[in-house]
Amino acid sequence: MLIGDILTRAAKWFPEKEAVVFEGTRLTYKEFNDRTNRLAHALLEMGVKKDERVAVVCHNSNHYGEILFALAKIGAVSTNLNWRLSPKELAFLIDDSEANIVLFSKRFEHLYGPTKEQIPKKLKYIAVDGKIDEEMIDYEELIAKYPADEPLVEVSMDDTFLQLYTSGTTGRPKGVMLTHKNMMANAVSTIIEMEMTRDMNVLGLLPIFHIAIFVLINLVLIGGKVTFIHSFDIPTVLKTMQDEKITAVGFTPVIFKFLLDHPDIDKYDLSSLRQVIYATAPMPVDLLRRSLEKFKCDFIQFFGMTEMSPTLTMLIPDDHVLDGPEHKVKWLGSAGRPISNVEVRIIDEKGNDCPPGVTGEIIGRGDNVMKGYHKMVDATAEAIRDGWYYTGDMGYFDEYGYLFIADRKKDMIISGGENIYPREVEEAILLLEGVFEVAVIGVPDDEWGESVKAILVKTPGAEITEEDVISHCKANIASYKKPKSVDFVDMLPRSALGKVLKHELRAPFWEGRDRKV
Numbered sequence: 001m002l003i004g005d006i007l008t009r010a011a012k013w014f015p016e017k018e019a020v021v022f023e024g025t026r027l028t029y030k031e032f033n034d035r036t037n038r039l040a041h042a043l044l045e046m047g048v049k050k051d052e053r054v055a056v057v058c059h060n061s062n063h064y065g066e067i068l069f070a071l072a073k074i075g076a077v078s079t080n081l082n083w084r085l086s087p088k089e090l091a092f093l094i095d096d097s098e099a100n101i102v103l104f105s106k107r108f109e110h111l112y113g114p115t116k117e118q119i120p121k122k123l124k125y126i127a128v129d130g131k132i133d134e135e136m137i138d139y140e141e142l143i144a145k146y147p148a149d150e151p152l153v154e155v156s157m158d159d160t161f162l163q164l165y166t167s168g169t170t171g172r173p174k175g176v177m178l179t180h181k182n183m184m185a186n187a188v189s190t191i192i193e194m195e196m197t198r199d200m201n202v203l204g205l206l207p208i209f210h211i212a213i214f215v216l217i218n219l220v221l222i223g224g225k226v227t228f229i230h231s232f233d234i235p236t237v238l239k240t241m242q243d244e245k246i247t248a249v250g251f252t253p254v255i256f257k258f259l260l261d262h263p264d265i266d267k268y269d270l271s272s273l274r275q276v277i278y279a280t281a282p283m284p285v286d287l288l289r290r291s292l293e294k295f296k297c298d299f300i301q302f303f304g305m306t307e308m309s310p311t312l313t314m315l316i317p318d319d320h321v322l323d324g325p326e327h328k329v330k331w332l333g334s335a336g337r338p339i340s341n342v343e344v345r346i347i348d349e350k351g352n353d354c355p356p357g358v359t360g361e362i363i364g365r366g367d368n369v370m371k372g373y374h375k376m377v378d379a380t381a382e383a384i385r386d387g388w389y390y391t392g393d394m395g396y397f398d399e400y401g402y403l404f405i406a407d408r409k410k411d412m413i414i415s416g417g418e419n420i421y422p423r424e425v426e427e428a429i430l431l432l433e434g435v436f437e438v439a440v441i442g443v444p445d446d447e448w449g450e451s452v453k454a455i456l457v458k459t460p461g462a463e464i465t466e467e468d469v470i471s472h473c474k475a476n477i478a479s480y481k482k483p484k485s486v487d488f489v490d491m492l493p494r495s496a497l498g499k500v501l502k503h504e505l506r507a508p509f510w511e512g513r514d515r516k517v
Contacts, residue, residue, distance in 0.1 A: 002180050003161050004073035006221045007033050008150060014198075014223045020062045021244065022228040027062055029223070034148035035062075039070040039139075041146035046101065046124065050075035050153065053163055055099040057081050057090065057115075059107050060204050060228040063128045063139065065216060067103055068208075072180070075155040079163040079175075080209040082496050083107075087114035093165055095119055097175060097374070103139070106130035107230070157181040163374055164211060164306050175374030176306045185367035186309040187218050189339045193314050194275070194300055196222055201272075203241060203249045204228040207496050211310040215250060215277075234258055238268040248275040252498030253283040254437070256291050265294075273297050279304075284430045285332050289322060303335035303403065307389055309368035313403050314339050327400065333427075334402040335395070342366040345388070346397055356399045359406045359421070363388045394421065411502060413442035415450045420481050422452075422502075428476045429454055429469060429483075434462030439492050439500045440483065443509040454483040455505055457491060464488075 001009075010019070011033035019029040027035070048054060054076050058064050071078045079097045081090055083105070090111060094102060104112055105128045112132045116125070127136040161180045165173040190196075196218060204226045206212040219226050227244045229237065237259070241249065251259070256278065259265060276295055279302040283291070292299060298317035304310035315336030321328040338344040345353055346360040354360035369389045372380035383390055394406040406412075407421040414420070422440035429438045436457040445451035458464055466486040473482035493501040 001184060002072065002155055002157065003183060003217065004069055004155065006217070007036060007069045008073075010220050010223050017223060018225050019220070020065055020226055020228065022061045025062050032062070032065065033069075035143060036066045036069045036073070037148045037150055038143035038146045039066050040073045040151040042142045043070060043076065043101070044074055044151060044153070045146070048074060048076050048101065050155070051077060051160060053077045053079045053097040053099040055079045055081055055094045055097055055102040056209070057083050057108055057111065058103060058105040058128050058209070059083065059230045060208055061105075061129070061230070062228065063103075063105075064208055064228075065226075067128075068213065068216070069220075072161055073151050073155070074153045075159050077160045077163050077177075080213070081165070082207070082209055083111065084496055087111055088118060090115045091118035093173065093175075094123070095121075097163060100124065101126065103128050104132070104136070106132055155180070157184070158371075160371060162213070164209075166306055174376055174379060177371040177374055178306075178309050179371050182309040182368050182370060183214065183217055185341060186214055186311055187221050189341050189368075190214065190302075190311055190314070191218050191222060193316060193339050194218075194277075196224065198223045199247070200224040200275075201244060201247050202226050203237070203244075203246045205232070205237065205255075206250050206252070210496050211304075211306045212250065214310060234262045235264065238262070238265065238270070241270055241273065242268045245272040246270075247272055248277065249273065250277040250279065253278060253287060254494075254498050256283065257287060257436075260287075260290050260294060270295070275300065277302065284427065286430070288320075288332055292320060292322060301336055303405065305391060305393075307370045307383065307391075308342075308364055308366075309370065311339050311368070312342060312344055312362070312364045312391075313337055315402075319402075327398070330398075331400075331402050334398070334404050336403065337401050338364075338403075342368065344403065346395060346403075354396065356397050359394055359396045361409060362391045362393045362395045362403070362405075364391065365389070408502075411441075413440075413450050413452055415442070415445065415452065415480065416448040418480050420452060425452060425454070425473065425477065425481055425483065428473050429456065431476065432464065432469065432472045434459050434464045435469075436462075437492060439502060439505055441502055441506050441509075443485075443506070444513060445484070451484040452481065453509075454486045455492065456486060456488055458488060 011029045015030035016028050019032045020027045068078050101124045103126045109132050125136045128139050157180045160177045162178040163175045229240050275298045277300050299320045301315035304312040313336045319331050343365045345363050348360045365388045392409045394409050407423045411422050425440045426438050436459045438456045440454050442450035443453045469486045493504045
């Protein structure tokens with residue numbers, strides 16, 4: 001089934017069921033589909049062709065859902081862009097995508113003018129929630145002119161549906177092309193593994209300009225509901241969860257920490273919550289314990305990446321064991337097991353499978369493997385070999401088939417000939433009282449090639465010194481893995497989904513050198 005068809009089907013099966021909630025807007029499936037079809041006809045009239053990229057700079061809202069499904073129905077490609085980027089970065093990506101039309105939210109008015117000025121060709125701009133200048137086309141006025149009947153465009157499962165730019169945690173962003181087949185394969189597998197049901201009401205907090213869009217697709221496929229929220233303000237999040245009787249949420253580990261530390265969390269009724277989803281990285285075990293004890297519901301962890309649409313493995317509720325046999329408790333620090341219809345291997349540098357407990361590169365295969373990188377033939381050939389996607393992540397399976405993440409392949413530090421995985425050092429440092437978060441990187445060292453540096457954010461009021469951190473690590477991990485230096489900062493640079501941008505942390509130390517890691 002095509003992505004556009006799942007909304008058409010939902011509108012027929014559940015026409016009066018509430019589908020999307022955003023601030024003062026509440027849409028049934030029929031209303032959602034009608035507005036989507038009107039936009040699809042408008043875009044066709046504006047000259048949008050099959051496989052043409054249309055750029056989107058928009059916050060989580062009903063409009064975003066309409067845009068995604070409208071483009072899917074006409075075979076165009078939704079190019080969702082990160083509104084946290086600078087105007088220069090946005091302009092580069094819009095130009096790289098070759099889009100002729102940009103849908104732009106007024107909430108990002110500060111980005112509009114500077115971005116527009118840096119794009120070499122003249123584009124058409126649709127104002128999603130209010131015009132910024134007179135050149136823009138008003139979204140509501142535009143769709144009001146067109147019928148709500150289904151657009152008749154032939155689309156295939158192998159057509160590109162999304163173009164999402166990687167967050168650039170290891171360098172320049174790449175345009176990941178995902179097909180209807182990719183996203184539907186992920187949807188079917190994750191719906192099964194998550195045991196999703198039609199009565200679910202999921203809080204749409206994580207930005208859907210990124211791969212978190214898959215949750216929206218899953219919900220439309222089963223006839224569930226999404227309640228979008230644009231604000232990361234913790235009281236707003238908690239009040240929305242209470243008032244809308246949210247049944248499932250998706251958070252990053254950092255958001256969990258902010259929630260649990262908020263002084264008013266116990267004032268809100270969160271009893272409707274049945275499922276908590278977390279992603280981007282396994283959660284520090286102590287934080288996961290606190291979260292499980294607080295929310296008392298099912299927890300699910302996703303591990304994957306945009307190129308896998310995005311899911312590789314999942315740690316299901318039954319795997320979240322706080323007390324029991326040692327090997328089961330240890331699974332809390334894992335990324336779970338491969339989802340249905342996805343194969344995962346751990347290989348060494350020669351391409352041979354690694355035995356349990358031995359670290360190698362994680363590779364994956366399935367119908368959810370991306371089509372490729374936009375205009376990057378060589379990078380695509382390097383990433384996809386014989387149907388397997390080479391993730392660049394390092395990890396190992398335990399004897400029970402659970403995947404443990406070691407680190408990014410490029411993040412690995414080689415000091416004096418020893419391989420050091422920053423995540424192991426980070427987990428050790430997080431056990432030290434007073435540490436809020438930490439990133440470990442390799443920096444140039446004339447004697448050892450690289451040395452370990454920890455960049456650390458303290459909890460408010462904590463008094464931790466460089467010596468405290470180094471001594472703590474020496475007592476908990478091999479001495480050669482301990483940081484040689486520690487920097488203290490107010491915050492770490494992050495992507496939209498909460499991944500620490502380590503290349504930004506490394507850059508000042510490697511400037512002017514032949515290599516960057």
